Amino acid sequence: MAFSSSPEISNRVWTVPNILSFIRLALVPLFLFFIISAQDALALIVLVVSSVSDYLDGVIARRFNQITRLGQLLDPAADRLFIFAALIGLAVRDVIPWWLFFVIVARDIVLVILGIISANYGFGPLPVHHLGKVATAALFYALPILMLGQAFPDVAWATDPIGWAFALWGAFLYWWAGFIYVAQSVRISRIPRG
Incomplete structure (x- = not known):
């Protein structure tokens, strides 16, 4: 079967x-x-x-x-x-600096632009790369952990370093995955259209 x-x-x-x-x-x-x-x-x-x-x-x-x-x-x-x-x-x-906000949002703006370019070449959204999933997961851990330190200040001494580690690692991986998506878009743009 x-x-x-x-x-x-x-x-x-x-x-x-x-x-x-x-x-x-x-x-x-x-x-x-x-x-x-x-x-x-x-x-x-x-x-x-x-x-x-x-x-x-x-x-x-x-x-x-x-x-x-x-x-x-x-x-x-x-x-x-x-x-x-x-x-x-x-x-x-x-709680977090504005630069972290702009670093993460800028990457998403790049992906929107790549999506438009891919659509112009007749392709759908780029397949999600596992690195992008890991980056998103790191940010999903980081932000609630930082919020936990705000909600319960007595544990902030423990939550803040962990939250920041996830946030910085997530931002780095977010952009690394973004460069992979850029490379995929460049490859797609070079495929001859029939």
């Missing part, structure tokens, strides 16, 4: 994973509000709910064959928006 090597991707919109992604997107403004207003414990609760729903939407999509094109866009968009919200909220409060 032959098995398909890649799951079938549908054009459906109203699937359980997509609904969970819509909920995650709706939580982003609430998350940002809690961070800016220094309600870090509530922000962390929203982040935990978002993380659990992120995990569940992936499991449900794979297990019940509900992988969709829309879901492939919504899931990373929600991830990026949570990172962006955390960065801007923490920078506004001077």
Whole structure:
């Protein structure tokens, strides 16, 4: 019996994973509000709910064959928006410096430009590189750990060094992955169009 090597991707919109992604997107403004207003414990609760729903939407999509094109866009968009919200909220409060915000956001702007270039050459989004996933994971650890130190100052002596290690490593890997995406885009642009 032959098995398909890649799951079938549908054009459906109203699937359980997509609904969970819509909920995650709706939580982003609430998350940002809690961070800016220094309600870090509530922000962390929203982040935990978002993380659990992120995990569940992936499991449900794979297990019940509900992988969709829309879901492939919504899931990373929600991830990026949570990172962006955390960065801007923490920078506004001077928990992290603005340069870290700009370093991470600049890389995402580069990826948007690359996406436009790839689309002009008739290609879809670049495949996600494992290094990009590791960088995103490092930032997903860094920002909540730094928020934890804000919510509970008694543990900041332990959380801040760990949070900063993840943040700096994540920013470095984020750009390293970005250079890989640039190289992929250059290769794509050199492919003759028929």
